[in-house]
Amino acid sequence: MIPRSISRRPLRAVAFAAILLLLVYSFNDVSFSDFGGRGYHKWRWQSSEGVSPFNETCKSSRASVARDVQVIVKTGGSEPLGRLTTQIATLLTEVPMQNLLILSDLDEDVGFYHVQDVLKDIPKEERSVYPAFALYDQQQVLKSEGKDTRELNGWELDRYKNLPMKRMIWNLQQSLKKENRKKWFLFIDTDTWVEWDNIFELLGHLDSSDKLYMGSPVWRKPLLEFAHGGSAYVFSYGALEALNKPDSHTIGTPLYSQYGVNVTEICCGDLAVALALNDRGIGMKGYWPMFNGEIAATTPYGDDHWCEPVISFHHIGESELDDFWRWHKDWKAKTKGLQPLLYKDVYEYVADGFMDKRENWNNIEEVTRQLDAATFEDCKDACEVDRFCYQFTHHGGKCDLAHYFRVGRVRHAEVGKDKFVAGWHMGRIQAFMARKKCKTAHWVKSNP
Numbered sequence: 001m002i003p004r005s006i007s008r009r010p011l012r013a014v015a016f017a018a019i020l021l022l023l024v025y026s027f028n029d030v031s032f033s034d035f036g037g038r039g040y041h042k043w044r045w046q047s048s049e050g051v052s053p054f055n056e057t058c059k060s061s062r063a064s065v066a067r068d069v070q071v072i073v074k075t076g077g078s079e080p081l082g083r084l085t086t087q088i089a090t091l092l093t094e095v096p097m098q099n100l101l102i103l104s105d106l107d108e109d110v111g112f113y114h115v116q117d118v119l120k121d122i123p124k125e126e127r128s129v130y131p132a133f134a135l136y137d138q139q140q141v142l143k144s145e146g147k148d149t150r151e152l153n154g155w156e157l158d159r160y161k162n163l164p165m166k167r168m169i170w171n172l173q174q175s176l177k178k179e180n181r182k183k184w185f186l187f188i189d190t191d192t193w194v195e196w197d198n199i200f201e202l203l204g205h206l207d208s209s210d211k212l213y214m215g216s217p218v219w220r221k222p223l224l225e226f227a228h229g230g231s232a233y234v235f236s237y238g239a240l241e242a243l244n245k246p247d248s249h250t251i252g253t254p255l256y257s258q259y260g261v262n263v264t265e266i267c268c269g270d271l272a273v274a275l276a277l278n279d280r281g282i283g284m285k286g287y288w289p290m291f292n293g294e295i296a297a298t299t300p301y302g303d304d305h306w307c308e309p310v311i312s313f314h315h316i317g318e319s320e321l322d323d324f325w326r327w328h329k330d331w332k333a334k335t336k337g338l339q340p341l342l343y344k345d346v347y348e349y350v351a352d353g354f355m356d357k358r359e360n361w362n363n364i365e366e367v368t369r370q371l372d373a374a375t376f377e378d379c380k381d382a383c384e385v386d387r388f389c390y391q392f393t394h395h396g397g398k399c400d401l402a403h404y405f406r407v408g409r410v411r412h413a414e415v416g417k418d419k420f421v422a423g424w425h426m427g428r429i430q431a432f433m434a435r436k437k438c439k440t441a442h443w444v445k446s447n448p
Contacts, residue, residue, distance in 0.1 A: 039445040040308075043205065048337035052094045053200050060337070062200035068183035068208070069200070071095050072169065074161060074229070075115065075190050077106030077139045078154030083190035084110055086318040090325035091193055099182075101172075103165050105157055106139050106149060118164045119157075122257045129254065130264055132156040162229070162269030163258045163276060170244040173237075183208035185235040192232050193313040193321060195328075195341050198290070202311065202443065203234070212236035213277050214446065216293055216312075217286030218270070226274030227284050230314040231293040233270075242280050285446035287311070289343075295320060296350050298365065300404035302390070305343040307438035324349065340441050344433075353407035354424050363408030363422040364393045364400045373399035376421045383425055390428050395420045405429050 051058040053066040073092070075084050084102070088111060092100065102110070107117040119127075119136060127133045135157045139149045165187075173181045184203050188194060206212060215233030217225050227233035235243075243259065255262060259276040266272060274284055289304055290311040299305055316324065327349050331341070357376070369386065373379040379399035383389040390405040396418045411420040 040442040042440045043443055045340055050332050050337045053196055054094045061204055062197055065200040065204045070182040070185045071100050072187045073102045075104045076154050077149040078152040082318050086321050087190050090321055118161050118168050159263050159269035162273050166243055170240055183237050188232045189230045191316055193316050194232055195310050198309045198311045198340050208236045209238045211238040211242050211282045213239050213282055214285035214287055216288045216291035224274050224278055225284055226271045228293055229270040231291045232312040239282055296346050297407040300406045301347050302404035306436050307442040308343055309340045309441050350407045358422045360412050360419055361422040362393050362411035362420045363391050363406055364402045367400045368403045369401040371399045380423055391424045393422045
């Protein structure tokens with residue numbers, strides 16, 4: 001019996017609204033926000049049966065996207081060669097030759113791959129404006145003498161490569177028939193790992209004719225936000241075309257190779273790309289945490305890194321890349337391509353790194369709270385009191401707490417200083433995993 005103070009009409013309205021809500025959520029493409037206010041899409045995943053999207057036998061929709069993607073690896077003549085050779089032997093084994101460009105500041109051959117120099121066509125008059133090009137000239141001399149260019153510190157030269165790469169790629173595209181041109185351009189470093197299925201799933205829901213520039217955002221106020229290069233970033237054909245439309249910067253004018261951006265006076269080539277695009281009315285679309293600047297061991301697992309698909313990792317060492325690539329290959333074989341790789345899956349790769357206590361170790365990079373604590377046990381007690389604490393590190397009378405859980409890395413104390421001791425609240429981590437079920441992948445909407 002319904003009390004007289006409550007009419008049946010409002011109840012029917014509530015029931016109708018509930019049914020309507022269920023119907024809305026049954027569609028394939030749903031945008032909504034979790035409790036943190038971040039929006040995400042819910043997309044139906046098409047099985048690849050464990051076959052690479054680059055493989056001609058792959059029947060998923062991601063295979064049609066893969067054919068239209070140009071993968072560009074940025075390296076340098078002074079970079080450790082092992083990075084590139086390891087990447088070629090692992091991650092890049094799936095990428096067909098016609099989909100791959102390896103660009104550098106030095107022409108050389110690495111195995112069956114030709115590495116192209118993107119700086120060689122910059123006029124001497126312009127090069128004289130950039131002090132770092134003295135390193136470029138040194139590299140050429142060492143190469144001509146048959147000496148190792150890896151002994152140079154060419155990092156200062158790196159920033160000048162990002163924009164000339166875009167012009168070289170544009171010119172290459174214009175030399176092709178229209179039907180053979182690529183629609184998407186994925187830029188990575190030699191210490192970047194990419195989940196091909198996940199990036200192609202994202203691109204499959206976007207329009208390459210739109211002016212899109214996207215990746216993991218770097219916010220450095222008052223600087224313009226830009227996509228972090230090592231985490232991988234993407235240009236659509238529309239963005240590449242807009243960047244290369246004729247303007248006042250013609251061959252022979254100052255800063256021509258850099259699209260008018262004075263790269264010498266800024267932090268890095270990644271910012272130079274954002275500035276050049278901004279001059280043409282194109283802003284960055286941030287897709288963090290799917291594009292990620294961490295590795296599996298330093299990822300802060302929790303609400304933001306659990307049901308989200310993994311697109312990239314950065315700063316992944318040679319042995320780490322080989323090991324993770326093999327693990328991922330086995331994971332795909334076991335799951336038969338029936339689901340996207342999520343952070344909760346990557347957690348299983350590093351799960352053995354979580355324990356009650358670990359000496360000479362630091363598991364915290366972003367400190368949520370810092371307290372005074374005389375001992376490790378005091379620090380552990382402080383984490384117990386903070387109901388959102390998942391882990392802690394004690395060092396030198398200080399206790400750092402974190403509201404996420406990551407494995408971290410070795411941290412030896414300086415001579416005469418207290419050692420670093422890390423701990424994890426294993427009960428809370430296990431409770432989080434039991435509570436946080438991923439009914440669907442959270443394909444995060446762009447920010448901004």
